[in-house]
Amino acid sequence: MNIYLALLFAVPALANFCWIIFILWNRAYTAAQDRGLAAPAAWPSVDICVPARDEERNIERCVRSLCLQEYPGDWRVSVLDDESSDRTLEILLALQKEFPQRLHVIDGKRDPLPPGWVGKVWATTRMGKLATRDWLLFFDADTFHAPNMLREVMLRALRPVGAGEKPVGLVGGCPKLEQISLGEQFAMPTISLMYALGPIALTRNSRQMPPVPGFFHLFTRESYNAVGGYARVWDKVLDDVEMAAAINSGGFQTRIIDPSPFMGLRMYQSLREIWFGLHKSTGYIVRRSPLFAIAFLLWLLWTGALPFLAPLTPFLNAGITPCIVAAMALSAVIAMRTLMWSKDGGAWWSILLHPFLCWLVGWNCVMSALDLWRGRGVRWKNRWYDKRVKFAPEPQKTGQKTLPSGVANQ
Numbered sequence: 009m010n011i012y013l014a015l016l017f018a019v020p021a022l023a024n025f026c027w028i029i030f031i032l033w034n035r036a037y038t039a040a041q042d043r044g045l046a047a048p049a050a051w052p053s054v055d056i057c058v059p060a061r062d063e064e065r066n067i068e069r070c071v072r073s074l075c076l077q078e079y080p081g082d083w084r085v086s087v088l089d090d091e092s093s094d095r096t097l098e099i100l101l102a103l104q105k106e107f108p109q110r111l112h113v114i115d116g117k118r119d120p121l122p123p124g125w126v127g128k129v130w131a132t133t134r135m136g137k138l139a140t141r142d143w144l145l146f147f148d149a150d151t152f153h154a155p156n157m158l159r160e161v162m163l164r165a166l167r168p169v170g171a172g173e174k175p176v177g178l179v180g181g182c183p184k185l186e187q188i189s190l191g192e193q194f195a196m197p198t199i200s201l202m203y204a205l206g207p208i209a210l211t212r213n214s215r216q217m218p219p220v221p222g223f224f225h226l227f228t229r230e231s232y233n234a235v236g237g238y239a240r241v242w243d244k245v246l247d248d249v250e251m252a253a254a255i256n257s258g259g260f261q262t263r264i265i266d267p268s269p270f271m272g273l274r275m276y277q278s279l280r281e282i283w284f285g286l287h288k289s290t291g292y293i294v295r296r297s298p299l300f301a302i303a304f305l306l307w308l309l310w311t312g313a314l315p316f317l318a319p320l321t322p323f324l325n326a327g328i329t330p331c332i333v334a335a336m337a338l339s340a341v342i343a344m345r346t347l348m349w350s351k352d353g354g355a356w357w358s359i360l361l362h363p364f365l366c367w368l369v370g371w372n373c374v375m376s377a378l379d380l381w382r383g384r385g386v387r388w389k390n391r392w393y394d395k396r397v398k399f400a401p402e403p404q405k406t407g408q409k410t411l412p413s414g415v416a417n418q
Contacts, residue, residue: 014329014330017333017334018333021336021337024315028344032347037209041266045167047080053083053143054081056084057135058070058146059087060090062096065277067087076155077158079159083141085111086113086114088113089117093390097113114138126247126393132247141229142229143165143229144227144232146222146227151183151273154270161270175228175230176261177234177261178251178262179265180225180264181264181266185199189277190355192277193354194279194355197345206219213261213262217253219264220248220262222249227255245393283368283372286376290369291373291378291381301377301378304370308370309363311341311366313363318337383395
C-alpha cells in the first residue's frame with residue numbers, strides 16, 4: 009500500500025513540476041522577444057480590425073484606446089458591428105463622429121451571415137477584404153490598450169528572424185487578464201493555465217494545434233493573402249488555432265509575445281459567462297470525443313485536486329514515504345498557481361480553490377464534447393455551431409480552400 013500511495017501522489021507532483029518548468033520556459037521565451045528591438049527607418053502601415061457583436065459593455069473602452077494610439081506610421085481602425093442586438097452600433101457611430109479620420113464603422117447587417125459560417129470569421133473575412141495596408145491587426149472587442157500598444161507590438165513583430173528561419177507571418181499573445189468579480193477571480197486563471205500546458209518555444213510553429221490565442225492576431229499582408237485569409241477557416245469555431253496552423257503550414261513562422269504590459273483583456277464578467285465561454289471551445293480541444301474529455305477530467309482531478317488531500321495521508325498509517333511524496337505534490341501545485349498569480353494577479357484565495365477549478369474545467373469539457381458528439385452543437389452570442397440542421401453549405405473548390413458557393417476566395 010505504501011508504494012501505491014506514494015505513486016498515486018508522485019504523478020501529480022511530477023506533472024505540476026513540469027507545469028512550473030513550462031511556465032518559466034514560456035516567460036523566458038517571451039522575454040527574449042523584448043530584446044534587440046530597434047525602430048525601423050520607416051514604420052509600416054497597419055489596418056486594425058475589430059469584430060464586435062453585442063459588446064456594449066466593452067466596445068467604447070476598446071475602440072477609444074485604439075483610436076488614441078501613438079504610432080509613427082499610417083494606421084486606421086475598422087470595427088464591424090456583427091448584427092448586434094444591443095447598443096454596440098450606436099456607441100460605435102458616436103465614436104466615429106469623435107474620431108472621423110481614424111475610425112471606420114461597418115454595419116454588418118448589410119451583408120448577413122451565410123449558412124455554415126462562424127459569425128466572427130465572417131466578420132474578420134469582410135474586414136480583411138477591405139484592409140489595404142501592409143499589416144493586418146485583428147483584436148477582440150473585449151481588449152483594451154495603452155497608447156504605446158501599436159508601437160510596441162510592431163517593434164516585436166519587426167524584430168529580425170534568425171539565420172535560416174522562416175519569415176514571421178503571425179504575431180500573437182495573451183494580454184493581461186482583468187479580474188474583478190468573484191467569478192472571474194476564481195475561474196479566469198483557466199485561460200493562463202491552458203496556454204501554459206506546453207513550451208511555446210517548441211509548439212508555436214505546430215501545424216496541428218499551436219497555442220496562439222485569438223485575443224489579437226497580427227498578420228503580414230503576404231502571409232494573410234498566402235493562406236487565403238480568414239475565409240480559409242470559415243466554418244471553424246477555433247479560428248485562432250486554425251489560422252495559426254495555416255500560417256505555419258504556409259511557409260511562415262508564428263511569433264508569440266507577452267503583450268500584458270500594454271494590452272488588457274476582460275473576457276467575461278460572471279461565472280455563468282465563463283462557463284458558456286469555455287463551453288464553446290473545450291469540446292473542440294478534445295476533438296469532440298466524450299471519452300477523451302472524461303479522461304481529461306480524471307487527469308485534472310488526479311493532478312490538480314488529489315494533492316490537496318495530502319494532509320490526510322498521515323492518518324492512513326502508510327509510513328513516511330507516502331506522506332513526503334504527498335507533501336511534494338501539494339507543494340508543487342501551490343507553487344505552480346502562486347507562480348501564475350505573481351504575474352496574472354487576481355485573488356490569492358483562488359489558489360486554494362484550485363481543485364474546484366479543475367472540476368469546473370474538466371466537467372465543462374465533458375459537457376461540450378457530449379453536446380458536439382450528440383449533434384446538439386455549441387452556442388455563443390445567440391448563434392449555434394455544429395448543430396445538426398437541415399441545411400448544409402454547398403462547397404465550391406478554389407485554389408486555396410473549399411468555401412461555400414458564392415463566396416470569393418481572399
